[in-house]
Amino acid sequence: MVNRVLRVFRQSLDGLLYANSQSMCSQFKVDILNGLHAFGSSVIRAGTTKDSYKAALYLVSASRGAGDTVYDVTGEVSGANYTAGGVAVTTGTAPTLDGTTAIFTPSASIVYTNVTLATAFDAMLLYNDTSATKLAVAVFTFGSQTVTAGTFTLTMPANAAATALIRIA
Amino acid sequence: MLIHTTHGDLEESTLRKVEGALDSDHEHTTWVEYYLGDELVHRSAHVTLKQWPEGLTGVAERIG
Numbered sequence: 001m002v003n004r005v006l007r008v009f010r011q012s013l014d015g016l017l018y019a020n021s022q023s024m025c026s027q028f029k030v031d032i033l034n035g036l037h038a039f040g041s042s043v044i045r046a047g048t049t050k051d052s053y054k055a056a057l058y059l060v061s062a063s064r065g066a067g068d069t070v071y072d073v074t075g076e077v078s079g080a081n082y083t084a085g086g087v088a089v090t091t092g093t094a095p096t097l098d099g100t101t102a103i104f105t106p107s108a109s110i111v112y113t114n115v116t117l118a119t120a121f122d123a124m125l126l127y128n129d130t131s132a133t134k135l136a137v138a139v140f141t142f143g144s145q146t147v148t149a150g151t152f153t154l155t156m157p158a159n160a161a162a163t164a165l166i167r168i169a
Numbered sequence: 170m171l172i173h174t175t176h177g178d179l180e181e182s183t184l185r186k187v188e189g190a191l192d193s194d195h196e197h198t199t200w201v202e203y204y205l206g207d208e209l210v211h212r213s214a215h216v217t218l219k220q221w222p223e224g225l226t227g228v229a230e231r232i233g
Contacts, residue, residue: 114173116175140218141195142195142196142198142216142218143191143193143196143198143216145198145200145214145216146212147212147213147214148175148202148209148210148211148212149173149174149175149210149211149212150173150201150211150212150213150214151213152213152214152215152216153213153214153215153216154216154217154218155215155216155217155218156217156218157217157218157219157220163219163220165218
């Protein structure tokens with residue numbers, strides 16, 4: 001009787017200690033952001049260095065969104081001191097994990113200095129400037145703005161699971 | 170203080186300054202405008218993003 005009770009107790013304990021759980025490995029999410037996996041056809045990379053990214057601004061009348069695959073000049077803002085393609089994005093902090101969420105956020109504000117953008121704009125496209133086709137990453141929207149002989153600054157959110165600019169939960 | 174304007178750098182005291190702000194779940198935005206008479210000669214804006222776009226929410230939910 002005692003042995004039977006002990007066996008049942010042992011089985012219950014094993015169930016607590018050795019349970020498998022269906023899950024996506026957290027590090028895999030970071031590895032995706034670092035380009036370490038390719039389930040489909042990939043590209044030949046010139047080296048192991050990180051890619052360069054840019055941020056382009058788009059008019060309110062543009063149609064940027066989830067369907068974008070590459071940087072597109074259509075609907076991009078134009079004006080004094082704004083160069084088509086936008087400005088470089090600072091990527092000083094590598095993708096990492098916050099809990100089980102992979103996160104990435106540019107490490108500095110995105111700044112368009114001394115520009116005049118007279119036609120209202122409300123979106124920024126983040127894209128890969130290293131890739132030959134300028135692959136799109138994400139579109140970020142904000143309240144409609146214009147700039148006159150001034151500076152437009154996009155300050156990044158906190159690099160955390162709930163707020164990072166790019167996150168894979 | 171000099172303000173860069175469409176007419177070059179002008180002393181701030183000669184201009185009319187208008188400031189504004191917007192705060193939502195999505196962003197915190199401030200802007201400053203300077204007028205020379207009724208003419209807008211400078212406008213700068215500062216957007217602080219608070220959240221990632223909704224499109225990525227879907228991606229996260231499908232992957233996670």
